[in-house]
Amino acid sequence: MKFVGVTSCPTGIAHTYMAAEALEQAARDAGHEMEVETQGSAGSSPLKTETIASADAVIFAHDLEVKDKSRFAGKPTVDVGVKKAIADAPALIAQAVRLAEERAANPQAASAAGAGAGAAAGGGALVTKVDQGASVGTRIRQWLMTGVSYMIPFVAAGGILIALSFMLAQVAGGKKGAIGVTNYSLTDAAGLAKSYNLMTHFDPTSGMNWAGLLFVVGAASFGFLVPILSGFIAFGIADRPGIAPGIVGGSIAATMGTGFLGGIATGFIGGFIALFVSRWKVPKGVRGVMPVVVIPLISTLLTGAIMIIILGRPLKWLTDHLTDGLNNLGTNGAGLVLLGVVLGLMMGFDLGGPVNKVAYTFATTGLATVAASNGDAPQLRIMAAVMAAGMTPPLGMALATTVRKRLFTPAEQENGRAAWLLGASFISEGAIPFAAADPWRVIVSSMVGSGATGGLVILFNNTLRAPHGGIWVAPLIGNPFTYVLAVIIGTLITAAIVVGLKSMRSTTSVQATAAADQLVSA
Numbered sequence: 001m002k003f004v005g006v007t008s009c010p011t012g013i014a015h016t017y018m019a020a021e022a023l024e025q026a027a028r029d030a031g032h033e034m035e036v037e038t039q040g041s042a043g044s045s046p047l048k049t050e051t052i053a054s055a056d057a058v059i060f061a062h063d064l065e066v067k068d069k070s071r072f073a074g075k076p077t078v079d080v081g082v083k084k085a086i087a088d089a090p091a092l093i094a095q096a097v098r099l100a101e102e103r104a105a106n107p108q109a110a111s112a113a114g115a116g117a118g119a120a121a122g123g124g125a126l127v128t129k130v131d132q133g134a135s136v137g138t139r140i141r142q143w144l145m146t147g148v149s150y151m152i153p154f155v156a157a158g159g160i161l162i163a164l165s166f167m168l169a170q171v172a173g174g175k176k177g178a179i180g181v182t183n184y185s186l187t188d189a190a191g192l193a194k195s196y197n198l199m200t201h202f203d204p205t206s207g208m209n210w211a212g213l214l215f216v217v218g219a220a221s222f223g224f225l226v227p228i229l230s231g232f233i234a235f236g237i238a239d240r241p242g243i244a245p246g247i248v249g250g251s252i253a254a255t256m257g258t259g260f261l262g263g264i265a266t267g268f269i270g271g272f273i274a275l276f277v278s279r280w281k282v283p284k285g286v287r288g289v290m291p292v293v294v295i296p297l298i299s300t301l302l303t304g305a306i307m308i309i310i311l312g313r314p315l316k317w318l319t320d321h322l323t324d325g326l327n328n329l330g331t332n333g334a335g336l337v338l339l340g341v342v343l344g345l346m347m348g349f350d351l352g353g354p355v356n357k358v359a360y361t362f363a364t365t366g367l368a369t370v371a372a373s374n375g376d377a378p379q380l381r382i383m384a385a386v387m388a389a390g391m392t393p394p395l396g397m398a399l400a401t402t403v404r405k406r407l408f409t410p411a412e413q414e415n416g417r418a419a420w421l422l423g424a425s426f427i428s429e430g431a432i433p434f435a436a437a438d439p440w441r442v443i444v445s446s447m448v449g450s451g452a453t454g455g456l457v458i459l460f461n462n463t464l465r466a467p468h469g470g471i472w473v474a475p476l477i478g479n480p481f482t483y484v485l486a487v488i489i490g491t492l493i494t495a496a497i498v499v500g501l502k503s504m505r506s507t508t509s510v511q512a513t514a515a516a517d518q519l520v521s522a
Contacts, residue, residue, distance in 0.1 A: 161218030172207025233267025245270030344454025394430030396494025449494030
């Protein structure tokens with residue numbers, strides 16, 4: 001048979017491509033052909049129309065909304081989360097085969113049975129949800145993660161540029177926190193406006209001027225975070241009609257100081273209003289102006305009005321209190337260390353899944369709130385803790401396969417060699433093959449190691465402005481040597497626990513075999 005598929009994950013970095021590779025390999029092993037479209041952070045190469053037309057079935061493995069889902073209308077469809085494809089791709093291929101055979105045996109009955117569910121995939125398709133978790137909660141998480149996935153590149157560009165501006169300013173001889181011709185403080189709210197002097201008085205021979213330039217560009221990137229988050233949450237809900245009300249609403253939320261809470265609110269409000277208006281039954285003569293005039297006009301006006309009149313002040317109050325609470329944790333060492341441990345446990349729990357992404361989103365959104373801070377803001381320490389904790393599980397598995405090879409299968413040993421690079425690059429998904437084969441031992445080990453690393457990073461006062469990169473962004477880490485030490489300690493803990501737990505299993509298995517042999521002999 002011939003299959004096609006689409007994979008996507010919130011960050012578009014690891015899960016997306018691991019799921020695609022797993023599906024293609026499982027199809028080959030079963031004697032079928034499969035081509036997968038990866039809708040990742042690097043964009044996607046859409047499947048050809050003729051490839052889709054010739055496919056017997058479709059597999060969607062996604063945590064974000066599939067783009068242009070209507071292309072697959074009428075095809076038997078398996079629709080699951082992305083981790084399902086990584087953990088059990090052969091089962092999904094078997095499911096697709098069964099659906100294709102049902103369609104071939106009785107096309108009319110299959111279409112009728114799947115007509116309701118198939119509407120989501122374009123109509124008339126037999127759709128099976130192998131994961132029965134496509135509830136309202138799952139849909140909300142997908143919409144939220146759509147916004148986060150589009151926001152992360154802005155966080156990365158802005159954070160790294162601002163970190164580089166600090167480094168260059170200090171190398172160029174400027175005092176800590178002072179950048180550019182006007183020598184303004186980076187914590188000064190009017191700093192960005194003052195930086196426009198660079199446009200008329202830029203000196204290419206001045207290191208301080210270059211530092212100011214990096215800061216201006218980085219701060220501009222951070223300025224888009226809330227509008228982009230809001231706009232693409234709305235996009236996930238209503239497709240293109242949601243972009244205008246979402247981005248405008250997000251900009252209003254940022255202006256009012258409601259931060260990411262306001263951005264999330266306007267994203268959902270704008271998306272649902274745009275979706276509602278786009279479904280109006282209007283005369284044929286009005287249909288042509290609906291997407292370019294009516295939908296953006298009504299949805300943008302209503303979203304902005306709701307934010308300004310109703311939600312703005314309460315969300316501003318809540319945002320201020322949450323920020324004050326986090327800042328108070330920063331002065332209370334034990335409280336912040338405990339937060340680092342909790343976030344570490346979350347990062348090690350499902351290795352790139354929903355819980356992991358909640359911790360990561362908390363860190364990246366917090367990072368954006370202190371874009372221009374040059375001090376020891378707790379948000380910078382939290383980002384450092386989350387990244388270190390996410391590096392620990394794959395590194396721990398890699399070390400374990402190196403020191404106790406006999407406890408792991410040849411395939412796991414091969415995965416262990418790859419996990420060194422994945423872990424060093426902050427790709428927690430490198431530990432997923434181990435968790436899929438032996439869930440509780442690997443998850444327990446990962447959580448303990450990641451929790452220890454998260455707490456140590458806070459204790460060591462490490463900071464980080466980049467939301468991703470692992471060891472490759474070491475120059476941007478505050479106190480990088482103790483940061484690496486925290487990762488090493490967590491890696492050793494993870495490896496020691498997983499080796500110990502697997503050794504206990506191995507010993508129990510040997511004892512059971514010996515007892516059985518004695519019984520047979522008797």
